[in-house]
Amino acid sequence: NAGVTQTPKFQVLKTGQSMTLQCAQDMNHEYMSWYRQDPGMGLRLIHYSVGAGITDQGEVPNGYNVSRSTTEDFPLRLLSAAPSQTSVYFCATQRGGREQFFGPGTRLTVL
Amino acid sequence: GENVEQHPSTLSVQEGDSAVIKCTYSDSASNYFPWYKQELGKRPQLIIDIRSNVGEKKDQRIAVTLNKTAKHFSLHITETQPEDSAVYFCAASKDTGNQFYFGTGTSLTVIP
Numbered sequence: 001n002a003g004v005t006q007t008p009k010f011q012v013l014k015t016g017q018s019m020t021l022q023c024a025q026d027m028n029h030e031y032m033s034w035y036r037q038d039p040g041m042g043l044r045l046i047h048y049s050v051g052a053g054i055t056d057q058g059e060v061p062n063g064y065n066v067s068r069s070t071t072e073d074f075p076l077r078l079l080s081a082a083p084s085q086t087s088v089y090f091c092a093t094q095r096g097g098r099e100q101f102f103g104p105g106t107r108l109t110v111l
Numbered sequence: 112g113e114n115v116e117q118h119p120s121t122l123s124v125q126e127g128d129s130a131v132i133k134c135t136y137s138d139s140a141s142n143y144f145p146w147y148k149q150e151l152g153k154r155p156q157l158i159i160d161i162r163s164n165v166g167e168k169k170d171q172r173i174a175v176t177l178n179k180t181a182k183h184f185s186l187h188i189t190e191t192q193p194e195d196s197a198v199y200f201c202a203a204s205k206d207t208g209n210q211f212y213f214g215t216g217t218s219l220t221v222i223p
Binding site for chain 2: 031033035040041042043044045048050058059090094098099100102103104105
């Protein structure tokens with residue numbers, strides 16, 4: 001089992017460009033989440049999903065879109081990248097038993 | 112929404128000593144409190160968790176205590192080793208959703 005995978009591992013964008021961060025899981029977990037991690041600020045929730053077809057906003061959703069068409073995939077879209085979106089992005093999954101499993105992360109730099 | 116505060120932000124201890132990290136939360140409905148360890152360049156990984164119906168939980172050198180009345184919980188690491196050096200995060204969530212609120216992290220350094 002691959003667990004939780006994220007692609008790409010690294011990405012550099014120019015201001016105004018758009019891109020999609022991919023997250024996939026083979027654990028059959030119903031819950032999936034996207035976090036961003038910035039120095040000194042911990043992990044902040046961007047968007048989350050409680051199942052296919054259901055998504056909701058977290059603490060810092062502005063500038064990001066998500067969709068959940070399947071249980072396995074939960075892509076995060078940056079609509080028009082800004083330098084403030086430079087961060088490390090983690091996808092996480094969990095079953096109802098609460099433990100979260102994190103993907104390896106995507107390091108994004110916006111110039 | 113929930114607000115989780117974590118202290119200290121940095122902590123240095125001698126190998127073999129104990130380390131304690133403290134977190135407070137604001138939402139009395141929160142009932143699940145995990146602790147994550149994150150090594151440099153790696154993903155966060157769960158090391159221990161506690162639910163609100165339990166006051167203390169222990170796993171070898173690691174223990175977590177919870178005081179629901181005061182809304183705070185703590186991580187205790189005994190007999191620290193250099194491989195315990197990492198950033199530790201606390202978090203809080205409720206059974207009614209899967210929103211986790213994280214503390215800002217504690218960078219622990221164990222000096223050999």
